[in-house]
Amino acid sequence: MQPCLSLTLAELPPMLWETVKQTLASALPVSEYSLWINPISCVRETQQMLEIACPDRFFCAWVRDRYLKLIEASLSSLTGSPPAVLLTVAAAPQPQQEANGSGQLRLPGMSKFKASVRSLHPGYTFEQFMVGQSNLMARAACRAIADADPSFGNSLFLTSGTGLGKSHLTQAVAHQVMLRAPQTRLHYLTAQQFSAEMVKCIRENSMEQFSGKFIQGCDLLLIEDVHTLSGKTKTQEELNNILDYLIKAGKRVILTSAVAPRSLNGVDEDFRSRMTSGLVTDIKAPEYSTRAAIIRHKAATSCLSLGDDHVHLLAEHLQGDIRRIESALLGLRAKASLCNTQPDTDMVREVLEGLVSFDQGGRGKRLNxxxxxxxxxxxxxxxxxxxxxxxxxxxxxxxxxxxxxxxxxxxxxxxxxxxxxxxxxxxxxxxxxxxxxxxxxxxxxxxxxxxxxxxxxxxxxxxxxx
The missing domain is CATH 1.10.1750.10 (DnaA protein, C-terminal DNA-binding domain)
Structure with a gap:
């Protein structure tokens, strides 16, 4: 066996850091190396010090926690007297104006970012969301995150049953950000879409691009229905890593679920902890006053004239999710259009009969x-x-x-x-x-x-x- 050779700094090629990177490239997965090692640049090399720079301070902290010992070990294997490693943050280049005259500032070499969002309902805005005791906290937190206001923190886990407004609020955030801060690197998708895209990238051997899109190209991440990731270990692991970086980097994150965090089955505990490291709140079924406000608002937007007694009838009996209210108002609008008249009490009763239970006398049951x-x-x-x-x-x-x-x-x-x-x-x-x-x-x-x-x-x- 040949003895291990120790080289001094003077005997090594001029760029010591490039030699270290080659060593790390063979020791790390390609995607991991591309994301965390390749972007690091060498600032200064001396016999006493190797100064390397990361893109930002959060990136720097990540590398220090996870790769510094590996870097130092690589240096020790290359030279008997390894220099000390100093991690710094790269100086930010001066921004330059867009050539198209849009007024949007962009860093040199960066392509214009286009928000990655699923289809948005045009009516799912903050202005169209009716606030009540059942959703006050959720609405306030979403509005704060949309406005980059740290009052409620940067991470939100929002849970509710179906039809209570969590998708409305999430899309309202997307609408608000795209309107007020279009330069924000926004990604909005369902957990199922995230999983499907990840599987596709694994098959195409392009996971470094997939991870980089969220880690290095995201200011605001909105993911709906994370409860559907139950049992999907690989997807949980990938999303956990992304959340870890984004949350530590101070980026904004909103996750929604139909199941409360403590009741999520088939979910890794570390992933559960990461998802709920910020504010956790829920949306409950609307109380009577909120239901009445929703009915009045939606009736007005549908050009339906409803008296207070009609609103009371609907609000009293259409309990639970808001979709039942929308269904009732749609039925009223259709009947009123066919009859070429505004809804009356008989018409309201007729619509309600298709949605709630009544006794033989045509009266709504008190049982609830x-x-x-x-x-x-x-x-x-x-x-x-x-x-x-x-x-x-x-x-x-x-x-x-x-x-x-x-x-x-x-x-x-x-x-x-x-x-x-x-x-x-x-x-x-x-x-x-x-x-x-x-x-x-x-x-x-x-x-x-x-x-x-x-x-x-x-x-x-x-x-x-x-």
């Missing part, structure tokens, strides 16, 4: 999620606060599951709305329904309790639809 919750609380001697708590005691969890089961069976409440009644998400509601259904089939005691409660619910007096 709150009524069932109160009955369960009374019969099992468990307070409402206990049903809303995080307690997993059998004396609390069992009545809670019964309440969810009965609400799903005897009302028109959505899964998300049922979950909000018990401070849970829709996946917990689904589990409760399955558990109670199984127990009814297997345990006579549970079946008898449910039948007794059902009888009591049947004695509820229906309230007039007015």
């Amino acid at each position: 999620g709150e009524t069932i919750r109160e009955l369960v609380s009374s019969q099992f001697r468990v307070s409402i606060d206990e049903l809303l708590s995080r307690s997993r005691k059998q004396a609390v969890s069992f009545p809670r599951q019964i309440g969810m089961y009965l609400t799903r069976k005897y009302t028109e409440e959505s899964l998300a709305n049922i979950g909000s009644l018990y401070n849970r998400d829709h996946s917990t509601v689904l589990y409760a329904i399955k558990a109670v259904s199984r127990d009814i089939a297997q345990k006579s005691s549970v079946r008898q309790q449910v039948e007794m409660l059902t009888d009591k619910l049947g004695t509820q007096q229906p309230g007039a639809l007015d």
